[in-house]
Amino acid sequence: MRAAFAYLGRGSWLAGRDPRSILLAAFFFVLATPQLRDSRHLVAVVALALGYYALAGIPWHAVRRQWAYLLIVIGAVATINALITGGDTGGFRGTELHVLATLPPFGTEITAEGISLIVTQILRFVAIAAVGFPVAYAIAPGDLGPALRQLHLGDRMPVMVDLTVRFIPTLSQEFAETIDAQRVRGFDPLQRGGSPMARLRRLAPIFVPVTVGSLAGAEETIDAMDLRAFGTGKRTWYRRLAMDRGSWAVVAIFLAFLALATYLNVTGQSEHYLLPFLVD
Amino acid sequence: MTTMAQSSSSPWALTTRVIVYSAIGAALYAVFNWISFAIQIPGAESVSVRPHYGLLTFFGFTFGPIVGFLTGFVGNVVGDQLTGWGAFTSWHWSLANGAAGLVAGLFPIWMASRMTSVGSKAVTAAVAGVVATLVGFLLVFLGLIVTPEMDFNTILTTEYIPVVIANSIAAAIVTPILVLAWEPISAQLGR
Numbered sequence: 001m002r003a004a005f006a007y008l009g010r011g012s013w014l015a016g017r018d019p020r021s022i023l024l025a026a027f028f029f030v031l032a033t034p035q036l037r038d039s040r041h042l043v044a045v046v047a048l049a050l051g052y053y054a055l056a057g058i059p060w061h062a063v064r065r066q067w068a069y070l071l072i073v074i075g076a077v078a079t080i081n082a083l084i085t086g087g088d089t090g091g092f093r094g095t096e097l098h099v100l101a102t103l104p105p106f107g108t109e110i111t112a113e114g115i116s117l118i119v120t121q122i123l124r125f126v127a128i129a130a131v132g133f134p135v136a137y138a139i140a141p142g143d144l145g146p147a148l149r150q151l152h153l154g155d156r157m158p159v160m161v162d163l164t165v166r167f168i169p170t171l172s173q174e175f176a177e178t179i180d181a182q183r184v185r186g187f188d189p190l191q192r193g194g195s196p197m198a199r200l201r202r203l204a205p206i207f208v209p210v211t212v213g214s215l216a217g218a219e220e221t222i223d224a225m226d227l228r229a230f231g232t233g234k235r236t237w238y239r240r241l242a243m244d245r246g247s248w249a250v251v252a253i254f255l256a257f258l259a260l261a262t263y264l265n266v267t268g269q270s271e272h273y274l275l276p277f278l279v280d
Numbered sequence: 281m282t283t284m285a286q287s288s289s290s291p292w293a294l295t296t297r298v299i300v301y302s303a304i305g306a307a308l309y310a311v312f313n314w315i316s317f318a319i320q321i322p323g324a325e326s327v328s329v330r331p332h333y334g335l336l337t338f339f340g341f342t343f344g345p346i347v348g349f350l351t352g353f354v355g356n357v358v359g360d361q362l363t364g365w366g367a368f369t370s371w372h373w374s375l376a377n378g379a380a381g382l383v384a385g386l387f388p389i390w391m392a393s394r395m396t397s398v399g400s401k402a403v404t405a406a407v408a409g410v411v412a413t414l415v416g417f418l419l420v421f422l423g424l425i426v427t428p429e430m431d432f433n434t435i436l437t438t439e440y441i442p443v444v445i446a447n448s449i450a451a452a453i454v455t456p457i458l459v460l461a462w463e464p465i466s467a468q469l470g471r
Contacts, residue, residue, distance in 0.1 A: 026368050030368045063364060070364060081430050084433070085431055108412050133364075161287065161303075168310060168311055175315065211335060216303050221300050
């Protein structure tokens with residue numbers, strides 16, 4: 001059991017770009033996509049997102065579980081939402097609904113509008129996730145700190161994020177060792193069954209030693225940083241990143257997309273779209 | 281010899297200690313998020329009680345609002361990325377986690393005079409955890425903007441209420457346990 005950011009996109013076109021462009025692309029995309037409601041627009045957005053995702057060269061076998069999880073959760077959330085609202089929300093609020101079926105026992109209505117909203121939601125989340133994957137897998141973990149620093153976030157926040165990424169494998173290892181240690185003592189914290197309270201209590205022998213042990217160990221890191229006078233002056237960074245043409249192109253494309261999405265939203269040209277084959 | 285140019289009693293100062301505790305908190309929160317996804321620890325299935333949520337309120341309560349915010353925000357972003365959900369897919373949930381940690385960190389400032397013993401501190405930590413959850417998770421209503429297909433009632437009934445109940449239980453139980461465990465060690469370390 002080891003948690004860590006795998007650099008799955010190593011050697012791909014996108015991984016060769018400045019990490020700042022990947023971070024900015026995701027930021028612009030997250031701002032832009034919720035502004036679009038028309039599923040036809042979102043199909044184009046998904047195409048853009050998947051094209052960008054392909055540039056990261058992330059092997060399918062390494063992330064298929066994540067995609068499956070994502071699609072199941074998104075599908076479930078969108079379906080529950082549609083069942084609760086019956087499609088009478090967003091751009092369809094107050095319009096005449098097209099009931100396709102009624103589900104027992106409460107007579108829950110399945111409407112064409114609800115299904116259209118499910119499709120819209122799934123398309124949007126898939127697009128956002130596709131653009132988010134390269135942030136995790138196409139940026140070398142060691143480049144994240146310098147990238148944030150060169151995005152003018154100061155010295156301290158990038159160091160904090162850098163430390164977080166470095167602590168993750170160590171802490172997951174400590175977690176695994178703590179579970180093993182408890183099992184050696186005849187106590188299985190991962191045992192199933194019992195009330196939620198009992199299960200919570202059973203987890204205390206994992207949480208407490210891992211957390212307190214990590215905090216006590218953090219003192220060494222704090223002392224080491226203090227001894228090097230961290231934070232008393234401008235910090236120098238060994239790694240310097242440079243934006244090349246490809247990186248600027250990525251930023252420009254996503255910035256243009258944000259501008260277009262904002263324009264479509266402000267002018268009301270991307271409202272929820274009722275899938276015609278559902279009502280024909 | 282002069283010492284500790286950075287030492288500051290302000291809860292808003294971004295000192296070395298704050299940075300390292302935030303990093304530890306965020307990493308722990310992310311790892312427990314990932315583990316609850318990877319091996320489904322008991323009590324962490326889908327939207328039921330997530331015991332590791334108590335870590336967030338503990339870090340906020342014990343080390344201040346900045347540590348609380350960064351633990352929740354960065355921890356949730358990194359945890360979502362580790363599970364494959366995507367760092368920015370539900371950014372407003374990360375913001376809500378951060379806000380909960382921040383509010384938990386405000387309690388010791390407001391109620392410092394009432395925390396005269398370890399026991400009273402533990403009780404205050406439990407209350408802080410619950411209140412921080414109720415307040416911080418109001419930010420999930422940003423979902424009205426992020427997901428225009430959802431209306432207020434849907435977010436209230438399918439997201440806010442279930443999550444607040446589950447997280448409040450975890451915060452009320454786990455936060456004081458961690459406070460009680462950390463207090464003697466903290467005193468021993470001279471912190």
